Amino acid sequence: MKYIFFVLLVVSTHSFLNAQQSSVKLNDSAMSFYKNDPQRALLVLEEALQISEEKTDHLQIAKSKNNLGIVYRDLGDFEKALHLSTQALNTNDSVLKASAYNNIGVVNRNLANYDEALINYLKALDIYQAKQMKSEIATTYNSIGLVYSYNDINNKAIEYHLKAKEIFESIENKKGISEVYNNIAIIYANDGELEKALDYFKYSLEIEQALNDKKGIAESVNNVGAVYYYLSEIDSALVYFRKSLAIEKSIGDMAGISASYNNMANVLIEAGRLNGTKTYIDSAMYFAQNSKIAVDIESALHNYSQYYEAKNETKTALSYFKELVVFRDSLFSLKTNEKIAELEIEYQTEKKEKEILSQRADIAEQELELNGKNTQLLGLGVLAIILGLLGYLFYSQQRLKNRQLQKENELKDALIKIETQNRLQEQRLRISRDLHDNIGAQLTFIISSLDNLKYGFQLPEKLSNKLKSISEFTSTTIYELRDTIWAMNKNAISLEDLQSRISNFIDKADLASNNVQFDYHTNTSDIENFKLSSVQGMNVYRIIQEAINNALKYASATKITVDFNYSKNQLTVKVIDDGQGFDLEDVQFGNGINNMKKRAHEIIGEIVIVSNVKHGTSIQLQIQDLKENTSNDV
Template structure:
């Protein structure tokens, strides 16, 4: 009987170990194949969870739940994925907890809960950095970059993507490199650099095909199709979108299926191929609502509005457009960007505080070592030497304390500077987002409503002309609002960027005036790296804009020239026309010239106006000592 009991006690732990190993093997095998066969992976993971629960193996239970959350996320079952990974957070294993935070972050990002997503990613990043896990750190940097990219904070997004790229390249991680290039390409595409974006997307697709990652292939194929669409190569775009749809269907990814149907519908509407298009939109809305993907629901509503507008059913089109505006307003809460910036401030501040504590600990150790050495010397030296050493040690300790205080003050100043810069960026983001999302959307709705009135009703000619004037004025207001947002979103503006903006304005002015010849001359090719503050750049742009508008309205000119010159830290901008001119001494200057002088005064510049009757007008803006205005501190 005793022997039987002894054998039983030995067998039970062995059976438990076997079950534990079996659950671990099932988890590993499922995650190795889930990209290409997610349904089979789900079946294997459910079995691993059942075995883990039978043996009360808490680690494997949490691991199985988190893996189930990852696969459900890829299939677009976001709420279920979030629940499973949240339950996995009960584990004591820090790496498993970090993986769960990352998966919840991806889900929240897809559900447009960007502030929560960033908080999840930062929690995961803390764990990976503490363990110096480079690949996981890079993956998390890439995910944080996506949050900023989705919110239009492109400079911050590229900063995190490039951090991830450097680490992935050092590790030769092909999948990571592919994802980084794909994410950077999206930013280039949104900025209009389509050829560059296409190269990056195709490079990403080559890597995904080599890895045989169907999910990655579907995303890259879809992105290539989108670029071809914007390049107006419609047939190529349709081929890639249909290819993406086929791959997404093969792996059962509801999110991808919805996006592909939306893309196909949008291209067909734009090219006026309306037969069967509504079926695509219906399918997109079905899968988007099933997976609760905010961006795809929004795209489907937009496609419905465009489809009925193309069918000349303006009443139904306007109904869907109003539904789209309401839905978009419910998502684009201004506080989202504010919370993201606040979390970034908290994270960076906490990091600096840890560095301060670490440096203080190092200084304390150094001081302790110095005191111990002093004690040894005191025991061996004669009284005269001791007295001289005491004086020297007192002086050294005082210098050490002074250095310590100096370093502490420098660190405090650095923290204060970071907080100030972040608060300033926060205010800029809040104001620009408010202008774009509220005022911009309202102006766009006004234009759409005016167009619907003109085309939906037979109006008297006089009233129709008045509505056209209001629509054109509103459109001009939107352009000026975009110029303001462009300047507000930048800490500094390069001379090259400013000249490009002015060149675009001149091109638009040239289209509206067939009788005037425009000349744009720049003698600053070697100095285009020079930076101006956003205030300087905007004021210079507005002065030139005002000068050109005045020449078009009042000068009856045949030629208008704009010239940039830079010499010895001095920037000169000349606007010259050959119009009828005016007598500066005897004519009262208008608000336009007064406004230009006021703007020049705000940036410590000088403006001069030279004009005589029948001899044209010459307006010159001069900014001296430009160096002191070209730093980031301006």
């Protein structure tokens, strides 16, 4: 039952709005109705962005991009939402920057990147507290509570939710109160207090209906259905899930649609009603993969496994279960809770230290002003001149103290940053040692055991070939593990080191492919002082590795050329083959090309693929603005 998930509350534009309206009005209008008509809101915001770009209005450009990011987030397109709100950070408006941080936090929370989510929420909270924006402070408290709730740190979650509730009630924010009750209800439900959870969910639903917020109504309806499921009232649960699905479809929310399909499939499997259930799972997986929703992909894989197990198709059930285990391992780290707690402690400690130093400076300034006033009252004649000189000397002393306090603050910030980097490096080295000593040794033992089986026993040819395939796959895994350890053991990777690594890989590929000619061209001038972070270096290496492997496996190429070029702070890598090529309009990209694009996006790079049938393929990676002596792997 644990895989039923509660949902967290968080025509041409000229036919709707006059073409002469400003970008400001278009933005405000779109955000007033985007919850109930997100597709229309996207059209209005795109027009606002176009007007802002024509006028080179940087503030409105950032505002339009962030608003687009918020709408795409609600529609479940998290990759596009993250890209737009990250671009919106390029603004001097602190409130707009806080909104972008908040949206980036929500996206990372939905993608199960909880440490990144918390970092961005805390950045937003700093700005809102400085501006004394009560509603935004409460919303951010509520969001931080969700991060702790997802990681089963319920005492901290409730602490932040109650902080948010107190502020929302003081300003009579009904929407905020609804979200708080919804999130607290989820904690009660997860703790088994279902009747109490149901009451809170229904209260939240009443508020959303009064506000006529379609997305909020859909989410509350879904949550009520989930409680009925846990109460074993299957038919009632299905009724609510279908209502939620209908509303989510009407507003085009892919995340909500995926969750509703998963919930209905899970209920039907538990009830033994398997007829037509797989269609629901297929739909859930389709929408979850399109929007990259981690929890819904995990839920769909679990539903597949349970469905085939219920049909006594154990082999297929086991296959999906293995895929589920691999997917979970890729998402969740045993250190997640520790990281979140560490970030919270670092943030609170740094914040208190800065507040103390600021208070000291304020007190010094106040003392200075008070002494100045006393000097004016006593200042007559020569005595006034003498007191004035003493006041000036005292003022200079206080200014010197303030400068010293400021330098102390800067020094503490630098020490905190250095300590954090040292801890990250220690963790990286410890993890690389564990990978080498434990996983590497285990994989080597597997290869040895397989070889003993092949040579120690008279095995059927089919089984012998299978063992050989497993041995080769394990050997490949060891090579990839070594590459990963190589990157983890470095704070920074020089371009020469990366070129050497690529050259070694090409030499191995050349030996394994008799009918393929390899050409490797590099320029090694003026690169001694330029380095990549370990993340950048590993991703560049993997992209080149994937491009060469694709050419060998699928292109039937006779010649593969690799160009490695660095010039004017720009790294350009090309992998060109003379193979059979493919039609970019017709072909559906597989995991290999999609992984290359994702890796390029992660290092703020650009990848361009050009291919024509029977005329080969060219894959080009560009990374702009490389900095000299880069050493921080952040």
